[in-house]
Amino acid sequence: xxxxxxPDRNFKxxxxxxxxxxxxLIGLFPLIFSLVVxxxxxxxxxxxxxxxxxxxxxxxxxDARLWQSLAHTVLIIVIALPIELLLGLAMAYLFLDPMPGxxxxxxxxxxPTIISPIVAGATWRLLFDNRYGPINQxxxxxxxxxxxxxxxxxxxxxxxxxxxxxxxxxxxxxxxILLAALSNVDRSxxxxxxxxxxxxxxxxxxxxxxxxWPVMSIAILIRGLxxxxxxxxxxxxxxxxxxxxxxTISIYTYIQGFQQFESSYTAAIAFLVIALLTVIVTWCIxxxxxxx
Amino acid sequence: MLNRRDFGKISLAAGLxxxxxxxxxxxxxxxxxxxxxxxxxxLTITVVWEAGLQSxxxxxxxxxxxxxxxxxxxKVVEVATAEMFTKIMQDYKSGAAAYDxxxxxxxxxxxxxxxxxxxxxxxxxxxxxxxxxxxxxxxTFRDNWMKVGDKIxxxxxxxxxxxxxxxxxxxxxxxxxxxxxxxxGKDLAVPKTWADFDVVGAGxxxxxxxxxxxGASFFRQPPYAMYMFEERFRNEGGKFFDAGTMKATxxxxxxxxxxxxxxxxxxxxxxxxxxxxxxxxxxxFLQGQSxxxxxxxxxxxxxxxxxxxxxALNWVPKTKIAGKVGYALPPGGHPELAAGFALSxxxxxxxxxxxxxxxxxxxxxxxxxxRVQLPYTLRDPFRNSHYTDPGYLALxxxxxxxxxxxxxxxxTGLLDLSLLQTDKYEEVMRQAISxxxxxxxxxxxxxxxxxxxxxxxxxxxxxxxxxxxxxWAAKSGAYPKL
Numbered sequence: 001x002x003x004x005x006x007p008d009r010n011f012k013x014x015x016x017x018x019x020x021x022x023x024x025l026i027g028l029f030p031l032i033f034s035l036v037v038x039x040x041x042x043x044x045x046x047x048x049x050x051x052x053x054x055x056x057x058x059x060x061x062x063d064a065r066l067w068q069s070l071a072h073t074v075l076i077i078v079i080a081l082p083i084e085l086l087l088g089l090a091m092a093y094l095f096l097d098p099m100p101g102x103x104x105x106x107x108x109x110x111x112p113t114i115i116s117p118i119v120a121g122a123t124w125r126l127l128f129d130n131r132y133g134p135i136n137q138x139x140x141x142x143x144x145x146x147x148x149x150x151x152x153x154x155x156x157x158x159x160x161x162x163x164x165x166x167x168x169x170x171x172x173x174x175x176x177i178l179l180a181a182l183s184n185v186d187r188s189x190x191x192x193x194x195x196x197x198x199x200x201x202x203x204x205x206x207x208x209x210x211x212x213w214p215v216m217s218i219a220i221l222i223r224g225l226x227x228x229x230x231x232x233x234x235x236x237x238x239x240x241x242x243x244x245x246x247x248t249i250s251i252y253t254y255i256q257g258f259q260q261f262e263s264s265y266t267a268a269i270a271f272l273v274i275a276l277l278t279v280i281v282t283w284c285i286x287x288x289x290x291x292x
Numbered sequence: 293m294l295n296r297r298d299f300g301k302i303s304l305a306a307g308l309x310x311x312x313x314x315x316x317x318x319x320x321x322x323x324x325x326x327x328x329x330x331x332x333x334x335l336t337i338t339v340v341w342e343a344g345l346q347s348x349x350x351x352x353x354x355x356x357x358x359x360x361x362x363x364x365x366x367k368v369v370e371v372a373t374a375e376m377f378t379k380i381m382q383d384y385k386s387g388a389a390a391y392d393x394x395x396x397x398x399x400x401x402x403x404x405x406x407x408x409x410x411x412x413x414x415x416x417x418x419x420x421x422x423x424x425x426x427x428x429x430x431x432t433f434r435d436n437w438m439k440v441g442d443k444i445x446x447x448x449x450x451x452x453x454x455x456x457x458x459x460x461x462x463x464x465x466x467x468x469x470x471x472x473x474x475x476x477g478k479d480l481a482v483p484k485t486w487a488d489f490d491v492v493g494a495g496x497x498x499x500x501x502x503x504x505x506x507g508a509s510f511f512r513q514p515p516y517a518m519y520m521f522e523e524r525f526r527n528e529g530g531k532f533f534d535a536g537t538m539k540a541t542x543x544x545x546x547x548x549x550x551x552x553x554x555x556x557x558x559x560x561x562x563x564x565x566x567x568x569x570x571x572x573x574x575x576x577f578l579q580g581q582s583x584x585x586x587x588x589x590x591x592x593x594x595x596x597x598x599x600x601x602x603x604a605l606n607w608v609p610k611t612k613i614a615g616k617v618g619y620a621l622p623p624g625g626h627p628e629l630a631a632g633f634a635l636s637x638x639x640x641x642x643x644x645x646x647x648x649x650x651x652x653x654x655x656x657x658x659x660x661x662x663r664v665q666l667p668y669t670l671r672d673p674f675r676n677s678h679y680t681d682p683g684y685l686a687l688x689x690x691x692x693x694x695x696x697x698x699x700x701x702x703x704t705g706l707l708d709l710s711l712l713q714t715d716k717y718e719e720v721m722r723q724a725i726s727x728x729x730x731x732x733x734x735x736x737x738x739x740x741x742x743x744x745x746x747x748x749x750x751x752x753x754x755x756x757x758x759x760x761x762x763x764w765a766a767k768s769g770a771y772p773k774l
Contacts, residue, residue: 044381044407044713130564131572148563155730241514242730243723258378260716261385 038268044261056268065244066269069252070276075159076248077227080166084223085216087167088174092182095175110176112169121236124165128152128237152238158246165233170226174219181215182208217288221281228277249273321425325653326361328420332646333363339393339650340380342633342670343370346395348604349669353662354654364646373397373631374515377404377715380638384409389640392647396446396636398437399708399718402760404636405440406712411637413444416648425657430702433674436769437634446634447655451664451674453701454523454627457577457591458482458584460618462496462505471499482584486524486623489584490557496583497560509582511573512558512566512729514722519630519708520586521721525550526706526771527624533749535765538758540745542721543738551724551734558729566729571607578611586622588630589672589698596688599667615689619697621704626772629705633671673698707769711760712752720744 038056041048060066095106112120127133128151139147151161185208193203209216231250234240240247240255247255253273257266319327341347347370355366369391371379377400383390384407396404404410417423426434426447433448462468463480472480472495483489493507500506510520525532530546533539541547558565562576570587577585578595585591594600595617600608621627635651637644653659657677664671664678665687673679679699685691711717724741728734749757764770 044403047385130567131562146563150564150566150729153566153726153729241723242726243732245730255719258382259719260713261381 034267034270037264038271040264042263043265052264056265057272059265060268060272065247066249066252066272068244069247069249072246073228073230073248073250076163076166076230077224079159080163080170080227081220081224083163083167084171084174085220087171088178088219091171091175092178095179096182106176106179110172113172113176115169117169117232118236120165120169121233124161124168124233125152125237128161153242155242155245158238158242162234162237162246165237166227166230169233170223174223177215177219178212181212185211213288217284221284221288224284225277225281320656320658321420321422322653322656322658324420324422325649325656329358329362329364329646329649329653332643332649334365335643335646336365336367337392337643337647337650338367338369338390339395339647340369340371340376340391341395342376343372345604345668346633346670349663349666349671352668353666354659357659358650358653362649364650366650380404380409381407383638384640387640389638389642391638392641392643393651394636394638395449395633397631397708398446398448398634399631399710399714401437401440401445401634401636402710402712402764403714405443405445409639410445411639411641411644411648413446413637413648416637416645416652417444420649420652422652422656425655428657428677429675430673430679430699432629432702432705432769433632436629436707436767437632441763446636447651448632448674449635449651449655449660449671450633451672451678451698451702452588452632453629453672453698453705454519454586454622455589455592455697455701456482456584456586456620456622457595458618458620459580459613459616461613461616462500462583463618468496468499472496475499482618482620483623484621484625486528486553489623490553493557493584494560500583504581506562506576506582507560508557508584509561509565509568509573509576510557510586511568511570512725513569514725516570517554517725518718518721519628521550521554521725522709523622523626523628523630523706524554524624527626527774529774531771532709533745533761535758535762538749538754538761540742540749542745543735543742547738548735551728551738555728555734575609578609578613580612586627588670589694590670592617592619592694592697593667593687596690596694598688602668604668617690619694621697621701624772626704626706627701629702629707629769631708674702704772705769706772707764707767710764712757713748716748717745720748 039051039053041050041052041055091109095102115123127135130136130148130150135151136147136149139149149157151157189207189211190203193207198206229250230248231254234246234248235251235254238246240251244252249269253266253269256262256269339350341350347368350366350368355368358364358366369379376395376397380391380394380396381404382388384404394410396410401410417426426438426444429438429448430451433451437448438444438446463482469480472478472492475498476491476495478491480492480495481488483492489508496505496507511517525542525547528546528550530544530550531541534541562568562581568576573585573587574591574594576582577587577591594605594608595611595613597611597614599605600611635655637647637651641647654663657675660671660675661678661681661683663669664673665681665684673684673695678684679695684695688694708714709717720741724737727737
């Protein structure tokens, strides 16, 4: 019997290597270069590439505006994410059972997610306009008098405006993911629980939630990360104002890097964000059981 | 003794010298540029221009004309004003050399020149004999917008200045005058001080509000209101810094008063004026909703309907006040030369000579006169000849008054603050203004802003910034002579 020729085991690595090389080039190289720049003193007026020690990292801890921007970011996540989750879940339940026109309605509901966030923000800015926007006008109809709300200037209204726009655009994402997850729950289990007298919440908590948790947790993680790097919609609506009241970490980093040209300090901020996100994501993955 | 042959030789030599040795300035700067640019036929130069209406100049007029005359193509890169500084610096820092000619807001010139992003133009000016025509640029722009130190980095190319526009029909209405006199005890007149403005604005709002007319409207969005603060602060006697210590003094009594007054004035302006930008304020004024406003020169042209029949200007609200607009200096008498543009060359350009010839041609007497009269662009008069040009004077019935106001404003105008890293200081002011509209205490806002300015100065280097500030403050248009 002739000896069986073994396939070249390394051939698969050769096939993968161009893609890996490209990923490393566009991913790893900038990362390492940024790290190097963060130890220099590159600003708009100076290109001092000598080693500056931990100067930029030390500055991070004295930069009140940086920590405020992080706080603003966390605030948006803490409010918007649960609302998107609950609304998305409610919508998914609404569309779980077959109904006439279901596919069309689902397609329409998903439309906001395909709009570019900067376009969405610019459009909402027009809708919120005090003089010409329809929102104030409609509110005025219900109130019975003109309502000159300054949605993008009044400190009490800017966050509701931003969060509303964010929820409007990204709840459909949650809805789609959770609809798919709910569709795959074994109906016989929920029906059996119903026959045994279990109410909706009990059934949801002990049957449905464990079943959809792996998918739901991924959706929460993805949306959480998206909210952490929120930029477009806020930039279009308020540009981080009034003052720096709605400035998120992404907006602050952009201003430092691309308006102030504090290249080294911006690199240091980027690594702070990477460090924070690494810790948070690792914790989430463990806590959510995603690593199992 | 000189014989006939010698005389003939001398005469011939003199004649040849007179023609062949003719100095470059004898031909116009535009002709000189066109002639010299013939050798670059087929070349494409890239020019950064403000996006929107401004770009219609090179895309519809000057670019095609230059190609026709020289065979050179002009590629226009349109950039939003807020992004222009960033784009220019990015191009320079990256070494991409994507741009040849630039539009630069003069307040940025110190930063860009210090960073090395701009080409020094003196050698080109000498080579192509442009100095005489540079001298005929209106003095305020010429003396303050061209140089950093003693080197030329840009040619002033847009005479931006704030003008007060007011409704002649309202101010001249006997019934309104009587009502105003009865209400305030004063004669109704176009205000010359901000104290007068407050009385006139509030009075007119009380009298005319039922007709949907307010005493005044301004653009209040922070990027615009920042210029208005800079102007008013100096007209009221304020100084940005203590020249000796470089400590910021924007939080002085004057600064707090200006901030407080600005917010109080919103009460007699249209509701939501805090959100007014250039277009919202324009709409309010053109539709007859305010009796006074302050803005750049295009408001004056569009209020008279000039150019608004052009497709490019179809977004401009149709004016309801044509023939009813008067022009004056803003209260205080020293208007801000807000923003403006100068033509420069990128230091990394691979086509510096060609790009220089294009900007010399653009900026020349002959061509600039045509460009500032284009109905669809935003280039405003900036040469002495523009203010008295017969063609411009004939554009609408009281264009004469309009140009006279622009000329007077250019003579008394105040420069934008220009330091190293000006944008950092301006960003602080923009945020301060947005906090002002949000309702924060003016003193608290300005104290914080002053502290941030001091922080910025410390990081740049006090002595370094002090020298730059001293150079700026020494300019005739830095502070008004009160």
